[in-house]
Amino acid sequence: MKRLLRAQRPPGGPSTRLLKLCLGSQMDWAVLLDTPPAPAADPRSLWSPGHHSPNFCLIQGGVVAHRVPTQQSTDAVRAALGQGVGLHVWEVSWDPAERGSHAVVGVATQQCPLQTSGYRVLVGGDKESWGWELGSNQLWHGNVPQGLYPGSKEDGGGERPPVAVPGSILMVLDADAGTLGFVVDGCFLGVAMRGLPRGAPLFPAASSVWGRCRIGLRYVNGASREPPSLTSLCRLSVRQALGKDQGKHVDDLRLAPALRRLL
Incomplete structure (x- = not known):
């Protein structure tokens, strides 16, 4: 992969992973993930109690969204707090055995719908959201597929085989640059989405059709785009x-x- 970025897992778990990056435009990500993680009680780790489908309920203090088994319905949940500036990283936990089809993670504005009939992509299914379907690796925005991720648009090569997405991934939002990307198994897969609206808050979001799925959210860290300190x-x-x-x-x-x- 172009600019493949490897991560180590030091004591402390995935929230303290280090991305070993070369000097350059990605260095601020490395510094961000090398700093102490946000506390477990950070409100940016919570799903919103008022912005989820009726078929989702929040458990474990609001950090896990649990879907109630429902036929012919696609349901979404959005984070309690969005970010409109700076660089931000969340950890999303979702057991592959609890995904099924149309399992999507990404970001959304406050206008993204949270429920629809039938089975379909919901996050990424309109102009107000951007999603990555974990089973097919397809990117979605405006209900239009945007290509596979990781894909071949930036390196000019053939399409890569689908990535088997594990139960825990990192989602990286650069609100200032208007980009979204993901870290899978310690590898940054590159920019997934460009052209996200700047200034308006964007919220982590997920949509599912699988009964009894549990989707966890944890805010890892964030920073402004000021140059990192020499320290x-x-x-x-x-x-x-x-x-x-x-x-x-x-x-x-x-x-x-x-x-x-x-x-």
Whole structure:
């Protein structure tokens, strides 16, 4: 893949993954994911109690949306808080065994519909939402397929085989640039959608037809598009040089306590 970005999984789980990026336009993503994750109680981790299909209910304090089995209905849920500026990363958890057809994740405006009859793509099914169908890897916007993701538009090669999307992925919204992308199995798959509206809040969203599916949401981190601080860049460079066993290597270094805590 063009510009394939590998991630390590240090102690602390997927919310503290590091994207090992080259210097360049993607460095702010690396710095963002190398900073301490947002607290579990962050309100940006919650699904909205007032913006979901009647066939969804919220459980586990609002971080998991649970669909009630219903025939001939497609149902959607939207996050409680949207983002209109800055760079933001969410973790979406959705067991592949609970997806079926038309399992879509993405972002939406406040005007995106949350329920429709029959089985269809709902997030991405109108002009107010942008979605990635996890089974087929098809991108959707305005009820029009936008191509497979990851696809071949940017590298000029043939289409890649479908990606088997695991139970946990990262969704990356650059609200300032108007782009959306995803991280799967530690690999950033590139920009999925461009031309998203800037300034207006965009909300993580998901739609499903599968009875009893559970979709989890967690806000990982966010930042403005200001240049990263020299401290952040130095910390990232040292942690990448230390490799996977960062904690052990830091203990071996002769550093002042303040520097140990920084690393």
